[in-house]
Amino acid sequence: MAHFFREKLKEKGLKVTPQRVAIYEAIVNLKNHPTAENVIEYVKTNHPNISVGTVYKVLDSLVENELLKKVKTEKDIMRYDAVLSNHHHLYCTETERIEDYEDENLNEMISNYFKNKKIKNFKVQDIKLQITGKFNK
Amino acid sequence: MAHFFREKLKEKGLKVTPQRVAIYEAIVNLKNHPTAENVIEYVKTNHPNISVGTVYKVLDSLVENELLKKVKTEKDIMRYDAVLSNHHHLYCTETERIEDYEDENLNEMISNYFKNKKIKNFKVQDIKLQITGKFNK
DNA sequence: TTCTTAAATAGGAATCATTATCTTTTAAAT
DNA sequence: ATTTAAAAGATAATGATTCCTATTTAAGAA
Secondary structure, eight states: OHHHHHHHHHHTTOOOOHHHHHHHHHHHHSOSOOBHHHHHHHHHTTOTTOOHHHHHHHHHHHHHTTSSEEEOBSSSSOEEEOOOSSOEEEEESSSSOEEEEOOHHHHHHHHHHHHHSOOTTEEEEEEEEEEEEEEOO | OHHHHHHHHHHTTOOOOHHHHHHHHHHHHSOSOOBHHHHHHHHHTTOTTOOHHHHHHHHHHHHHTTSSEEEOBSSSSOEEEOOOSSOEEEEESSSSOEEEEOOHHHHHHHHHHHHHSOOTTEEEEEEEEEEEEEEOO
16 A cells, blocks of 8 residues: 555655655545544654644645545535545534445446436536435444 | 525524625625635625624524535635525536536436435435536636 | 614634745655 | 755744624514
8 A cells, every 4th residue: 555655656756755655644544534633643653743834735745646635525624535436425414524435336327327418518527426414323 | 585585584583684684695696606705705895894704603604504505615715505405516627616506307316326225324314416527618 | 662682793813724935854866 | 975856844924714892783572
């Protein structure tokens, strides 16, 4: 996993730094689509001197280079996702919990639907579901 | 429309103030899911003394009372929607444009799909599509 | 209509996530 | 080992949003 990431960095012409690796691993390990602050806290256990600005800069550049994604929320605090494959999100109405939801059949159904049904004046590139509700327990 | 809004405010036990009416009308008139700043600018043409804090507070309370909705984005600036009926959003990859997308057939297909396919440990309350792509022109 | 009062607004200071700036360090190519 | 552009660190600045408090007002009661 770290190997995949190192390769990807090189591909994109980005230097492989310990900070970048640590930040990426933080996103992977921290489930629930962490905030920058979550990442900083996590990374500081192994890199106590890491700078806040560095974390923000790295997150931005990884998103720009498609190694991470931002998660759309109704909050002004950004959250990140290391899962790049096509998937949807379950949003809890009562907490900040956000979980990934993968469903091949659903993807296929939707992609079929939009093969026929065109949206006028709009070229669809990607479709994601925001599924809002309540987790049990 | 203003009438509907006044009634709704009363229903919720909220006072009908000129500021609230103006802010609500701003959201309705400003297409493209305005930010708080867009609203402030718009409302100031008729209410030059309106306070920034008031706009934020009103927006919050209208969202809380289900007279407005927040739009999920990847930005740290909040955007609002006065359309309460079930609809989806078209997000432009290149600009900040976000348009409503209504599609009864789609709603039905998805709701049928989730009538059978249950998500484990999760009770679905609402499903929205984020459709990302490019507008023509 | 006037009175009463809790709710709402105005104005401005404070907060806090994020950005920007500038200096020092470092990855990695030569 | 040298070189150098890129990256990181430290910290100041920014800007959207929230907080605070005095003043005003909507709306029910008299």
